Amino acid sequence: MKTVYNFSAGPAVLPKSVLEKAQSELVNYENSGMSVMELSHRSSLFESIIKNAETLLRELMTIPDNYKVLFLQGGASMQFTMVPLNLAQNKKALYVNTGSWAKKAISEAKKLGTVDVEVIASSEDKNFTYIPEINKEDIPQDAAYVHITTNNTIEGTTIYDLPDTGDVPIVADMSSNILSIDYNVADFGLIYAGAQKNIGPAGLTVVIVREDLIGQADVLSAMLDYDIHAKNGSMYNTPPTYGIYMAKLVFEWIKEQGGVSQMEKQNKEKAMILYDEIDSSALFSSPVNPKDRSINNIPFITGNDELDKKFNQEALAAGFENLKGHRSVGGMRASLYNAFPKAGVAALVDLMKKFEAENG
Ligand code: PMP
Structure with a gap:
């Protein structure tokens, strides 16, 4: 087999031992005679996969009990819409503009029309080559959240020290450094990440959200409603079953490491x-x-x-x-x-x- 070093920003390199384990279980998962891809998401075998994935992620990130863990689809990009829709309708939503992905998050929130979007800090003046100061005085305490991008995948910057936002929850796009930097989940109101960098294959999106922040919005389309996904244990519809299985293997690997x-x-x-x-x-x-x-x-x-x-x-x-x-x-x-x-x-x-x- 050709040996390469894969420097991709995502989909990215996965641990070889994880791929080998997936290969060894591919056609006959736990003697079921079926692959994970063929299992019903309501089967006890899959129930145990998703439960273990959640338990491992909670353990790895020390996720407090008052946070829900959701396994969704639509990529981190879908969260650019779901976050403001669920948390900030008819409210103020504050954004820190640190790069291309932050800009997309801002532009999607603005499209909703019902959210009062304000950019409170930006590093666009220098091509996003630094992290701007985020001042507490610029954070109205009635805002729904302050949105940050903990790691700016394209520009190569990271927010190591979280801003002091007072009582306003921090929402973080953690797509490119979740499970790579040891952040304290309790410092955030919501964290989201596309899986295809540090978690597993593309197609799965992880959302970690404080319980009190969901279930506040008016009626939403079911697929866009965190509350519905949470109440259904991420199984309102068919979840990305194979992606969740791969994520479970990656979480096991991180634990072993x-x-x-x-x-x-x-x-x-x-x-x-x-x-x-x-x-x-x-x-x-x-x-x-x-x-x-x-x-x-x-x-x-x-x-x-x-x-x-x-x-x-x-x-x-x-x-x-x-x-x-x-x-x-x-x-x-x-x-x-x-x-x-x-x-x-x-x-x-x-x-x-x-x-x-x-x-x-
Ligand atoms: N946010 C960040 C920080 C990213 O790096 C990416 C993908 N590279 C995205 C959002 C978009 O993710 P997706 O393709 O899963 O929608």
Whole structure:
């Protein structure tokens, strides 16, 4: 089999042992004679998969009992609409604009018309290369929430210290650093994440929401209503069963590795190897403000489009997949999620050194 290092921002690399376990159970899950894909979502076998997935996630993230865990569909993008629809109708919703995904969240909330959307901080003035200050004085205490993006996948910034929002709940798009940084769930009102980076295959979206924040909205379409999903244990309709099964395997793997704090430690070590190279190189540089740098998505550039292109071509030829930067920013981007191996970062650094010696 061809060996590659997959630097994709998502869908992203999964732990090999998880894929092998899924393979070993594929055609005959627990001696049922069926695969998980073929099981009824109402069967006791699947009931136990979804229950275990939730229990493991609660354990890994220390999710308090007064939070619901929902396994939904529609991607993180669907949450750009569901969050304001459920939490902020006829109310004020505050947003921190830290990048392309935050902008989409803002624009979707504005479309609803019934939500008074206000952007209280933005880093757009410098191409989203830093995390703006979020001042408590700018947060009206009657607002429904403050929406942040904990990790900006495209721009490579992270909010490490949560803002003081007083009594206003923080809603977080945690798509690209859930289970990678050890945040305290109790500091948030709602967390959402598409699965395809640190959780499992695309098609599953995880929502963790404080109970008192749901069930307040007027009548909503059932599929858009957190309360209906919560009351039905994420089984109002057919949930993404195979995605939930894969997520369960990934949660087991994270637990075996030592949990989220261990993931964070390893991710920091991996990121430091690359940042050290970028900072000591005369050719490569990072556009991001050092204290706001993401450990999960690391953009870097040579400052010369032709050289970026050449580097990307050589990287691809060397078996480094998906290293090309997002089409909106160019350059390179190394996404180093939980399952990305340290050896892959070392190999990338070797290639960068070689490239610099030949082209610097
Ligand atoms: N938010 C962030 C921070 C993301 O990185 C992404 C996907 N890359 C999204 C939202 C959109 O997610 P989805 O494709 O699951 O809708």
